[in-house]
Amino acid sequence: MKRQLRTFGLISLCLLVSAGIWYVLDASEEKTNEPAAETGEETLWKADRKDVALAEVENENGGFCITWEDDGAVLEGAKGLPLNEEAVDAVRRSASLIKSQKEIPNGEDRLSEFGLDEPKSRVRIKDKKGKEVEFSAGDPAPEQEAGRRYVRLDNKVYLVEQSVVEVFEKRTEDFLSVQVTPAYEEASQNVLVTKVTLHRAGEDGEEEPLVLVYSDSQELAGYQVNSYELISPVMYPAAANTPEEFLPSFFDITADGIKAIRPDEQETAVCGLDVPYVNAEVCYENADGETKTFELDVSRPDEEGNVFLRLGGRDMIYLCDAGRIPWLEKRMGDLISHEILSPDIRTLKQLTVRKNGEEVSTVNLHNAGKNDAEITYGNKKIRPSDFQNFYYGLISLTADEVLLEQTEDTSRMEPVAEVVFEYENKEKDQVVYYQEAVWQLYAVLNDSERGFRLSASAVEAVLSDWERLLSGEEIKTRY
Secondary structure (H helix, E strand, O other), rough: HHHHHHHHHHOOOHHHHHHHHHHHHHHHHHHOOOOOEEEEEEOOOEEEHHHHHEEEEEEEOOOEEEEEEEEEEEEOOOOOOOEEEHHHHHHHHHEEEEEEEEEOOOOHHHHHOOOOOOEEEEEEEEOOOOOOOEEEEEEEOHHHHEEEEEEEEOOOEEEEEHEEEEEHHOHHHHOOOOOOOOOOOOEEEEEEEEEEEEEEEEEEEEEOOOOEEEEEEEEOOOOOEEEEEEEEEEOEEOOOOOOOHHHHHHHOOOOOOOOOOOHHHHHHHHHHOOOOOOOEEEEOOOOOOOOOEEEEEEOOOOOOOEEEEEEOOHHHHEEEEEEOOOOOOOHHHEEEEOOOOOHHHHHEEEEEEEOOOOOEEEEEOOOOOOOOOEEEOOEEOOOHHHHHHHHHHHHHOEOOOOOOOOOOOOOOOEEEEEEEEEEOOOOOOEEEEEEEOOOEEEEEEOOEEEEEEEHHHHHHHHHHHHHHHOOOOOOOOOO
């Protein structure tokens, strides 16, 4: 009897364990809801990448069609527009090899479970030999198969790597280049900008254009330095940092995306480009010395700080962060030079300085800025390098404020110093410095041409260097 009871208990225990295992497995299957799958990698489509001739896609974003010909890729609906070669190559790479990670048994009968009754994309690939394949992509696989997608091909359902499928979810615009303006460097050489014109739409109509032109080039401390000047709305030298900070900002502009391809009048107006906020025209010489020009229309920044761009000759509207266009709000006052006067040293014949209460002192120059330069003060020779270092300190004097017309009455101001530049062509420029406040001077160019406010200590340092130069002391560079 005892033996029978033990046998019965053992059988009951086994039944309970089996029931528990069955319950756990059933609950797990219900929780994951993952269909059974046949393991094993299988090649569904293969072609040499260079032989892929067509990728035609319909998807929720509108799809795209790319064909590859002997002279490169052609994007349907975007002929003549620059392509994003990396994005195009990614399609060709995915279109050359499609592998299954698993096959889903009886998947054809359960398409809705995998999002394949209404696919996210439908793809047709064709190679140069005439072979082709069609497939559709559905939902992402569950968490256990993260990074994979359900794909239907030849009436079967497979799991395919997401990275292969996701390129077929793009739209036509995603295959266009977002580089708007040309590169600033060509073959490791900067382009030479010769002219920039900014037309701005003001509150009361179009403002007078701001025009900046290349004026000269000279060697300074072993470097070639380009000079620019404004010719509109005033004639005035441009700031010294113009070649390094302002001009390069017109090049290498990259947008965040593309708003429209071949926009109509309504789309153009909605983007604020029917009457651009700013129109920029840039003329330059490339590394081969060829003259090039491009125009760029920019809309007024919106509340989120974005602008729309349109490059002349390119029938496309870009979306861009306004922060990438630092010249958008530049005005004349931001571009004019704050140096008092900065003539090229090679044009000088004499430099005269008169300090208040002291005698006039004049330095004579011959071939200044050249290897055979001769600099004399009376019968004394001055080392050309010392004069050059002094001179660049003088012309680097920077004003805190530039007045395009002299507006201050200097009759009650005490003169501090006068500097006269006499040139080889016998023309002259004169700058007179007046004490306006304790630490501030007011400088006047050519009697009444324009005025400046600047630091008194900066002028004192230059005048001190002048005395040291005349006494034969070494003048070290300050620039």
